Amino acid sequence: MTAASVPVRYADPEVDQDCGLRERKKRETRLAIHRAALRLAHESGLESLTVDAISERAGVSARTFFNYYPTKDDALLGGSGADLESLPAFVAARPAGESPRESVRFLALQRVESLARDPELWAMRRELTQREPSLGLRFLGMYARVDRAMVDALIARARSERELSAADELAIAVEAYAALGAFRAATRYHLSAAADADLADVVDLAFGCL
């Protein structure tokens, strides 16, 4: 796990820049492979999808492919491992004393931003998961796994700040899961009722309902 994928303070700004650059290149390659996998599955279905075809489309070697994803299925799901790994650093970089709810809201708004930056990717994901229910199930599972990692990270952070009873941990988990639920409700609303609304506004509305 590396902390360089989220804004953290380093003593030496040049080290910071180097790490940032390397991390950004890795993120870009990871995304390129994911995008290639989605495009190929989109064009010719899941059956004929191979690691070689994905690698070729992404312009990387099969060896490089396996540096980023253990299987072609993971490439289709895209970046979940990185998401999971970056959450503790993401949470650690939030201001001291911020509530779990606020940290989740900030995470949600960051997701919304990355969605807005790449609408084609998200449209392909949506279309493909609707066409292939078994893939849709795994996407839902992946989101649930990220939720769980976020809850774990929030509890770990609170534990580093003060002593937690089992009841304290439960309270943090409830607050975090409820906030993650508000985000889920916002994306549901955005997908069905009001696709023309700005998702960031819907997230604010949803958190206001909590």
Next chain:
Amino acid sequence: MTAASVPVRYADPEVDQDCGLRERKKRETRLAIHRAALRLAHESGLESLTVDAISERAGVSARTFFNYYPTKDDALLGGSGADLESLPAFVAARPAGESPRESVRFLALQRVESLARDPELWAMRRELTQREPSLGLRFLGMYARVDRAMVDALIARARSERELSAADELAIAVEAYAALGAFRAATRYHLSAAADADLADVVDLAFGCL
């Protein structure tokens, strides 16, 4: 979709009894197939699992198998289709004017009860999903799908009672997802921190945090 799997009132008590009996038999067969699939996977892994082997172990024909599950993977996940289908009837059978949060709490307590009735099944599921991460991912996806169906059912029910604006729908979805999050937090807590606590009590505690 049939309403007979939840307590509803019929004009003729004999019809009620008949429906109840048929439904119960179906539920039992479905569970027997699920259990056989889990046991076989538990004993010999996922690779060698076949529909024939599952059917034989469950004491049903392959034809019967396919009446309940479209694939062996669905049998492994067990009963999700039925869960999804029974939710609208479950919600419709709750008292008029009950809040989404209360309906979710009632659903959670029903789940806890069925968990308590069959600890061996749940232990096998847990052990197997830990051993096979790809299966774990699909279980998480299945729970997320049930969550979504519950939210849809609650919105549909509210819509049958009164006119809903888009903002009303969002508010119901947030309340329901937050309550489902409290249930998720309770099971997480129960699995990690306090396996000796009564899960129904933990659910009450978690809902108290909302």
